[in-house]
Amino acid sequence: MGLFKNFVSQTRKPEGVLGKMMVNGMNGGHAKMADWGMSHLTIVRPEHIIELGCGGGRNAGELLNKYPNAKVTAIDYSEVSVQKATEYNSEAIKSGRCKVQQGDVSALTLPKESFDLATAFETIYFWPGLEKCFTQVAGVLKPGGVFMIVNESDGTDEASLKFEQIIEGMKCHTINEIEAALKSAGFSEVQSDHHKDKPWITVIAKK
Numbered sequence: 001m002g003l004f005k006n007f008v009s010q011t012r013k014p015e016g017v018l019g020k021m022m023v024n025g026m027n028g029g030h031a032k033m034a035d036w037g038m039s040h041l042t043i044v045r046p047e048h049i050i051e052l053g054c055g056g057g058r059n060a061g062e063l064l065n066k067y068p069n070a071k072v073t074a075i076d077y078s079e080v081s082v083q084k085a086t087e088y089n090s091e092a093i094k095s096g097r098c099k100v101q102q103g104d105v106s107a108l109t110l111p112k113e114s115f116d117l118a119t120a121f122e123t124i125y126f127w128p129g130l131e132k133c134f135t136q137v138a139g140v141l142k143p144g145g146v147f148m149i150v151n152e153s154d155g156t157d158e159a160s161l162k163f164e165q166i167i168e169g170m171k172c173h174t175i176n177e178i179e180a181a182l183k184s185a186g187f188s189e190v191q192s193d194h195h196k197d198k199p200w201i202t203v204i205a206k207k
């Protein structure tokens with residue numbers, strides 16, 4: 001595998017030295033888009049949050065800042081991501097407000113119906129089957145719980161479609177595809193927004 005392909009493929013599951021470099025970059029690289037996504041969470045007052053595919057853990061930290069009374073569990077199937085997210089949120093972990101765990105979104109082992117809010121930033125491209133994974137998310141959300149997805153690709157932008165060709169297992173989704181999978185997984189009241197200048201999307205649904 002060429003170095004470029006190897007490096008960009010670290011977005012799917014960061015591993016080794018290149019994975020560490022990628023995770024360090026993701027925290028800063030996704031910040032603006034993640035903050036735009038989080039600005040859509042206006043009516044939610046969560047106590048227990050699950051941050052799925054947390055990468056370097058920056059967004060778990062921002063959720064802790066946004067909701068000072070909430071606790072955040074951050075999960076990722078990459079050991080490198082778990083290490084970085086643990087380091088990034090060390091203070092909150094010490095104070096008991098944050099947990100970082102290794103786990104796969106396609107087979108969640110967390111307690112059922114225990115979270116008010118689930119978030120997924122820049123990660124569903126790599127999930128093995130949207131409907132299957134969204135059903136897992138629905139399982140750990142309380143009734144009435146909210147699931148927010150934020151992507152920098154709207155499934156049609158040229159740059160992301162190029163990466164889709166390079167990164168094995170990556171799939172960019174349109175808002176319509178995400179909405180349909182959410183509904184099949186049992187979510188309702190699906191709302192979406194598209195950034196006015198960029199291909200960024202936010203999709204929010206209720207269990």
Ligand SMILES: C[S@@+](CC[C@H](N)C(=O)[O-])C[C@H]1O[C@@H](n2cnc3c(N)ncnc32)[C@H](O)[C@@H]1O
Pocket residue numbers: 011012013014026027030034052053054055056057059075076077078081103104105106120121122123126127128
């Ligand atoms: C592009 S990174 C995004 C990281 C972070 N959410 C952000 O916005 O910076 C995608 C992350 O999703 C994780 N991921 C992908 N598929 C996953 C799965 N099935 N279960 C858990 N984590 C997954 C990867 O390991 C990686 O850390």
